[in-house]
Amino acid sequence: MRGQVIMLDTMHWPGEVRTPGFPFLREDVDLRLAEVRAAANMIENLRGDCEPHRYTDDHAAALNALIEARIEGRDVVQPTAAVQDEGVAELLRALGASTRERADDDRERKSVRRARAAAGKAGTAKKRAKRASGRARSAPRSDHRAPLGSSTQNGCGVFTLP
Numbered sequence: 001m002r003g004q005v006i007m008l009d010t011m012h013w014p015g016e017v018r019t020p021g022f023p024f025l026r027e028d029v030d031l032r033l034a035e036v037r038a039a040a041n042m043i044e045n046l047r048g049d050c051e052p053h054r055y056t057d058d059h060a061a062a063l064n065a066l067i068e069a070r071i072e073g074r075d076v077v078q079p080t081a082a083v084q085d086e087g088v089a090e091l092l093r094a095l096g097a098s099t100r101e102r103a104d105d106d107r108e109r110k111s112v113r114r115a116r117a118a119a120g121k122a123g124t125a126k127k128r129a130k131r132a133s134g135r136a137r138s139a140p141r142s143d144h145r146a147p148l149g150s151s152t153q154n155g156c157g158v159f160t161l162p
Contacts, residue, residue: 006039013057 069076 006035011055013060015060 066076
């Protein structure tokens with residue numbers, strides 16, 4: 001654990017294996033049970049037969065090729081910033097495209113949900129209206145109107161007409 005972070009390495013190349021000499025390893029650390037369980041589950045999920053021949057250390061291979069080129073006197077050219085930036089730009093474009101696709105998918109799902117909800121509400125309103133029309137019939141219309149400024153009383157109270 002370093003600071004508030006639990007660190008887990010799953011594989012080291014032979015040249016990387018060493019006795020850890022980090023001062024923080026000697027410190028007492030308070031761990032929550034959930035953290036310990038999560039780490040144990042992660043380790044259990046990674047358990048299996050180790051087949052190191054299936055993996056290659058590309059960094060070490062590239063470094064060895066660079067060293068061999070220098071020993072043989074060949075020119076070693078460091079990639080220019082433009083080449084490095086190109087890789088970053090490509091990565092950012094791919095990330096942006098992925099983000100836009102995800103946003104489009106989310107918008108599409110939301111619009112489908114809204115359409116379904118609206119259809120459900122419309123169907124419910126239609127059913128309510130149908131039920132209400134079957135229960136209550138409107139009262140016959142009266143041609144009698146109260147004079148302006150007078151009061152009339154209905155079941156809800158007294159209203160002054162304009």
